[in-house]
Amino acid sequence: MAATRPGSGATSELAASVGLTDDDLIGMYRVIATARAVDERMWVLNRAGRIPFVISGQGHEGAQAAIAWPLERKKDWIAPFYRSIATCLAFGMQARDILTAQYAKAIDLSSGGRQMPGHYGNVANNLVSLSSPVATQMLHAVGIALAAKIRKTGQVAMTSMGEGSSNQGDVHEGLNFAAIHKLPFILCVENNGYAISVPVERQLATPNVADRASGYGIPGVIVDGADVLGCYTAAKEAVDRARRGDGPTLIEAKVIRLTAHSSDDQQTKYRSAEELAGLTANDPLPRFRAQLKEAGVLTDELESQIAAEVKKDIDEATDFAENAADPDPSTAMQWVFAEQWPGETPPAWGFGGSHGTEGHEGDKSAAEGAVD
Amino acid sequence: MALKTFIEAIRETMAEEMRRDEAVIIMGEDVGLKGGVFLATDGLFGEFGGDRVIDTPLTESQIIGTSIGAAMNGLRPIAEIQFADFIHPAFNQLVSEAARMRYRSNNGFGVPMTVRAPYGGGVHGALYHSQSVEAFFAHVPGLKVVIPSTPYDAAGLLRSSVRDDDPVLFFEHKKMYRSVRGDVPGGDYLVPLGKAAITHPGTQITVIAYGLMAHYALEAADVVAEEGISVEVVDLRTLRPLDKETVLSSVKKTGKCLVVYEDNRFLGYGAEICSIVAEEAFDYLDGPVTRIAGPDVPGVPYNHVLEDWFMVNPEKIADGIRKLAAY
Ligand SMILES: Cc1ncc(C[n+]2csc(CCOP(=O)(O)OP(=O)(O)O)c2C)c(N)n1
Ligand SMILES: [Mg+2]
Numbered sequence: 001m002a003a004t005r006p007g008s009g010a011t012s013e014l015a016a017s018v019g020l021t022d023d024d025l026i027g028m029y030r031v032i033a034t035a036r037a038v039d040e041r042m043w044v045l046n047r048a049g050r051i052p053f054v055i056s057g058q059g060h061e062g063a064q065a066a067i068a069w070p071l072e073r074k075k076d077w078i079a080p081f082y083r084s085i086a087t088c089l090a091f092g093m094q095a096r097d098i099l100t101a102q103y104a105k106a107i108d109l110s111s112g113g114r115q116m117p118g119h120y121g122n123v124a125n126n127l128v129s130l131s132s133p134v135a136t137q138m139l140h141a142v143g144i145a146l147a148a149k150i151r152k153t154g155q156v157a158m159t160s161m162g163e164g165s166s167n168q169g170d171v172h173e174g175l176n177f178a179a180i181h182k183l184p185f186i187l188c189v190e191n192n193g194y195a196i197s198v199p200v201e202r203q204l205a206t207p208n209v210a211d212r213a214s215g216y217g218i219p220g221v222i223v224d225g226a227d228v229l230g231c232y233t234a235a236k237e238a239v240d241r242a243r244r245g246d247g248p249t250l251i252e253a254k255v256i257r258l259t260a261h262s263s264d265d266q267q268t269k270y271r272s273a274e275e276l277a278g279l280t281a282n283d284p285l286p287r288f289r290a291q292l293k294e295a296g297v298l299t300d301e302l303e304s305q306i307a308a309e310v311k312k313d314i315d316e317a318t319d320f321a322e323n324a325a326d327p328d329p330s331t332a333m334q335w336v337f338a339e340q341w342p343g344e345t346p347p348a349w350g351f352g353g354s355h356g357t358e359g360h361e362g363d364k365s366a367a368e369g370a371v372d
Numbered sequence: 373m374a375l376k377t378f379i380e381a382i383r384e385t386m387a388e389e390m391r392r393d394e395a396v397i398i399m400g401e402d403v404g405l406k407g408g409v410f411l412a413t414d415g416l417f418g419e420f421g422g423d424r425v426i427d428t429p430l431t432e433s434q435i436i437g438t439s440i441g442a443a444m445n446g447l448r449p450i451a452e453i454q455f456a457d458f459i460h461p462a463f464n465q466l467v468s469e470a471a472r473m474r475y476r477s478n479n480g481f482g483v484p485m486t487v488r489a490p491y492g493g494g495v496h497g498a499l500y501h502s503q504s505v506e507a508f509f510a511h512v513p514g515l516k517v518v519i520p521s522t523p524y525d526a527a528g529l530l531r532s533s534v535r536d537d538d539p540v541l542f543f544e545h546k547k548m549y550r551s552v553r554g555d556v557p558g559g560d561y562l563v564p565l566g567k568a569a570i571t572h573p574g575t576q577i578t579v580i581a582y583g584l585m586a587h588y589a590l591e592a593a594d595v596v597a598e599e600g601i602s603v604e605v606v607d608l609r610t611l612r613p614l615d616k617e618t619v620l621s622s623v624k625k626t627g628k629c630l631v632v633y634e635d636n637r638f639l640g641y642g643a644e645i646c647s648i649v650a651e652e653a654f655d656y657l658d659g660p661v662t663r664i665a666g667p668d669v670p671g672v673p674y675n676h677v678l679e680d681w682f683m684v685n686p687e688k689i690a691d692g693i694r695k696l697a698a699y
Pocket of ligand 1: 161165
């Protein structure tokens with residue numbers, strides 16, 4: 001079988017088996033490969049002292065790209081979490097947007113350099129701005145789904161989070177509410193077996209987060225996060241169900257965490273060398289690559305071509321982010337509210353110190369330590 | 373002009389806002405058929421239906437969190453928290469999320485949401501149906517905090533709150549719901565957020581208050597007037613953004629300042645007013661900047677003798693005025 005080229009419109013047997021085209025499969029592959037490469041670049045930059053903090057999605061990318069795929073860009077909504085690099089790329093963000101966030105530059109789409117890296121969000125792509133307290137975004141996505149239902153927009157809202165975060169009360173309150181009102185909502189739990197250092201056995205009394213779905217009267221689906229097309233199929237069904245007005249779905253993707261929790265975490269304290277060595281068997285990237293090659297969708301030639309394009313993209317994005325301007329401290333009072341702030345005028349001698357007039361050099365210490 | 377109770381003004385303003393703008397919805401516990409435990413939403417379910425007047429489960433974090441999401445997707449929710457005392461499960465959604473959404477997204481997202489909650493004591497509500505919670509939220513940049521004291525202001529400020537593009541906490545003293553009446557003109561008037569009112573002009577002492585205390589301050593002002601003390605009462609109406617100009621110009625005129633609040637004294641909202649006055653009107657002061665506020669116990673006790681002991685009242689305020697006048 002001839003290798004498919006992007007835009008060829010070809011449909012291999014593999015693509016047909018999940019109702020997609022080869023372009024979709026290559027598109028997903030490109031997102032996963034880009035997410036991995038940008039993630040690896042983040043760690044290099046961190047170790048080189050260029051950026052103070054990294055939290056990454058390595059091992060989660062297959063599930064992320066596949067689960068975002070059936071959602072419609074710029075119509076549907078996603079409330080991502082800090083590992084959602086592939087999700088954000090699949091939903092319209094670019095490698096450059098990830099890297100400008102890593103550098104916290106003024107042009108950072110997510111926050112203009114105000115938030116720590118990993119706090120993605122982008123209004124143009126219906127990606128909800130994320131905070132640090134885990135699982136709060138659950139209720140925002142449910143509220144977005146509520147508005148979609150009331151306004152009859154036909155939109156679906158999805159949020160993703162880790163299995164540790166799924167224990168938060170907001171998840172319970174949100175699932176219950178979404179189920180009562182049959183909202184067009186999907187909760188995707190990316191279960192990587194750890195909440196920082198705490199293994200899943202000490203986070204959950206049931207083997208799966210999805211087991212809880214029945215308590216809300218909604219479907220709970222478990223998928224292998226390294227099985228990209230399995231994830232896609234589950235997500236497609238959930239999206240269809242949501243659009244039909246049949247209510248929410250909980251999807252639990254069993255994924256692996258290929259890196260430490262973050263650049264501030266020493267995972268060898270709680271993960272054995274054998275465990276770490278065994279992880280690659282469930283790495284979604286080589287698995288999906290092999291699957292696509294076997295199906296004739298991806299050739300060696302196309303693989304290298306994509307790899308070269310991704311590398312070029314990320315090299316350029318790194319240079320761009322590295323050279324982009326820092327935010328100007330004179331803008332730091334902006335956007336507390338829609339209008340000018342402070343409404344309360346400062347005292348005659350100002351706010352004290354140099355606030356509002358001078359910045360400070362990229363202070364690494366501020367991002368070190370307990371910033372998980 | 374029609375004479376209305378405080379709660380009628382609030383209810384009718386919500387109905388008008390819902391007629392004016394399809395995006396306005398109400399979410400809260402018992403707000404539907406029952407019309408709310410204080411009847412603030414009475415009749416609205418009948419007029420607007422269950423899609424726009426939504427009875428939620430007993431989940432305060434959900435009420436606020438989904439209001440935030442709905443606000444980001446085109447609605448203008450009015451969230452009712454049944455009692456201000458029960459807002460704490462939603463603290464994270466208010467402080468970490470609603471307050472910071474615009475700032476953290478560099479103006480990508482805003483949260484046009486109004487949160488209404490009855491607060492305050494003197495109603496035999498004990499520890500958990502009497503709290504004043506404004507200090508927690510007025511502390512947070514990104515939240516606006518409104519506490520009206522008259523039906524006129526309640527209607528005008530509620531309209532401004534619902535139409536505001538940022539989150540507004542709208543606290544209503546529950547003792548005032550039916551005990552306070554006032555003229556409310558027909559028509560679509562607004563009382564702007566961030567503007568205080570001088571409700572009793574005077575020359576010797578400025579008394580700064582809000583909510584129920586704004587009424588008690590007026591009563592106290594009348595009492596001491598008979599003793600020859602001229603009091604200027606400033607009703608803040610909006611706690612944040614604060615109308616510093618009105619506060620400071622009154623204090624600069626009178627040279628004396630008493631701040632009244634029902635909440636616990638220590639680090640209560642009035643403490644910030646005292647601090648601003650001390651910092652920025654020092655040259656004009658003729659006496660210490662003083663406070664009359666609730667005692668520092670963890671809640672308002674139930675027994676009526678204990679409750680009376682807790683509550684700030686016109687006599688306690690008048691006493692504070694006399695002491696300050698003696699300087
Ligand atoms: C409310 C809250 N508590 C604690 C933290 C610190 N924290 C950040 S991530 C994390 C672990 C989350 O684990 P999980 O949800 O499984 O996601 P994972 O990082 O494994 O993808 C913790 C404890 C936080 N951000 N928010
Ligand atoms: Mg985890």
